[in-house]
Amino acid sequence: MIFDFIEILFTAGFWAATIRIACPLIFATLGELICERSGVLNLGIEGIMSIGAMVGWMAVYQGAGLYSGILAAAFVGAIFGLIHAIFSVYLGASQHVTGIGVTMLASSLGFFSFKLILPYSTTPPKIEPFQPLDIPLLSDIPFFGEALFQHTPFTYLALASVIIIFWLINSTPFGLSIKMAGENPMALEAQGIDVLFVRSVAVILGSALMAVGGAYLTMSAFDAFYFGMVNGRGWIAIALVIFATWKPERALLGALLFAGLDAYQVRAQQLAGAVVPYQFFLMMPFFLSIIAMIIAAKKTRYPKALLIPFRRGERH
């Protein structure tokens, strides 16, 4: 019996599922990470993921290609990032309240438009989502082929975005500006760089990534849009950013760890039967997020200027 529970870890299906479940979290965590590195907490994440899920799906349902769907989601995410930036960066309003407002606006607008466009659908209509794309040769490797190289293109995009964001933050002048905007904005301004502009671009880019994470749910993981399907993933991503100590590579690790536990519990549940009610398994990610934050809290060093609005010509 115990042996069966350990055996789960040695099935390729478990690892493939882990990567699949991690993808929306990877996009969302990277998006939040960019915002926070620049000094802006983006609580709009939950709503932006939700409207991203709706827009990506709806674009494809209305006849657009799958990749256009991703772009549409990213574009709408960017718009909500712009709204967030106008309030939190340019007007220096409370980042907490701005984020809650953006989440409320994005999710309610998403639901409103869905109902407006498809008023009478009772069973959620479906699209043809992304299909698995076997990487030639690599996908034939026993075990690893199935675990790593038989995913949808959207999944490969998630993994690639980790590398791209890692490179952007650590190896480009713009990445350096983002980090300085979050650590020491006065110094950045002294260099003649517009802090407000840098922060706004970071929030817009980050929000676009969040929306793409939402779109993964409706275009790769599932094939339909449901109300409330984001189901707290945005808030979990915020906890993951803290757990990852604001580093993209650790964000990947954290997302995989979470997804792995999720994939494992589904399989363990099937083995164990209905001994433990399913609601307790669904609670796990939320408990784990809180525990992860407690573990990270002791050694955590927040970006120094996080939550502090920057005003030109004002000393801090």
Next chain:
Amino acid sequence: MADFRLEQRDFISRRLAFFAPMGAVIFSFLVASVLILLAGVSPLESYYKLFIGAFGSKNAIAETLARATPIILTGLAAAIAFRAKFWNIGAEGQLYAGALAVTFFGTGLIQLPNFLMIPFLFLVGALAGGLLLLPLVLLRNYYKVDEVVTTLLTNFIVVLLVGYLLEGPWKDPMSLGWPQGASVIDEGVLPQILPRTRLHLGFIISIFTAITIWLIMSRTILGYKIKAVGINPSASHHAGIPVIRTIIIVALLSGGMAGMAGVTETAGLKGYLTLDLSPGFGYAGIAVAMLANLNPIGIIVSGTFLASIYVGADAMSRAMNVPTYLADVIVALTVLFVLLSIVIIQYRIVFGEKRS
């Protein structure tokens, strides 16, 4: 990028501060009317239907006030916490915690005459809401774990717990398959205050709670401490205010009032616990608190106003075929426009020239 900066106003116009929230509401309705146009109907007619739906008859008014009851309480929960810069976004979970306490104690376990039973239910409901928040405020104070995220995450945990209890051990066998809890005993049910409507005693209790919180905030040392901690925690500490203890008291009060909202819904409106007890009352409280500029008396007004939008939107949706989610859009827009108005009240936007 446009070249501008914000310059702090030397003194804040009281008239501007008073009218700004109304401006925010008007702008929200203007922006939302674009969405109604997209739905292909007339905004004016839709808003008329909304108004009639909320205030057009005795029954409509009673329904609006009944809906306002939990929203006023969650609004107070948000206001007192935000005043101390303690970001409790967990009113939704605390509301359900209060509802769970009512179901545990109020469906037969404890039997008291109604003049004791009703206060007892409010007490246990408030305690449940406060106690749910207590570990999170301790984590914030002693481990620096951000309360925004932990309170949001806890909402999901509590709702799942309610789902488990209602589908499992607490499911009412008489409910014909619907997941709902056992009925609150007659002595615990909040009496109607307007015959043949759903308006119940909870509304009066929410008004009294608002007045009590206003008295605490404006007339007591505790209120002064809460405001001081919110404005500048380190200065408060140096002035001898026990910052951590004050924030714990704020958290207990805040969670307690959200828990009371769970009591009004379980023992007042429905009579039993359901999975859809709260369609986001916890989050609506944030909007209500912002709209009232965190003023407890103002929350009575803004809470009733928001409730009228929700109630009226149902009628408007039926008559005009505009999705009810319009109400949520209007509320969300209100939050953002209020935020904008706060900036305009405090700052002057100066374009162009650099400061000399």
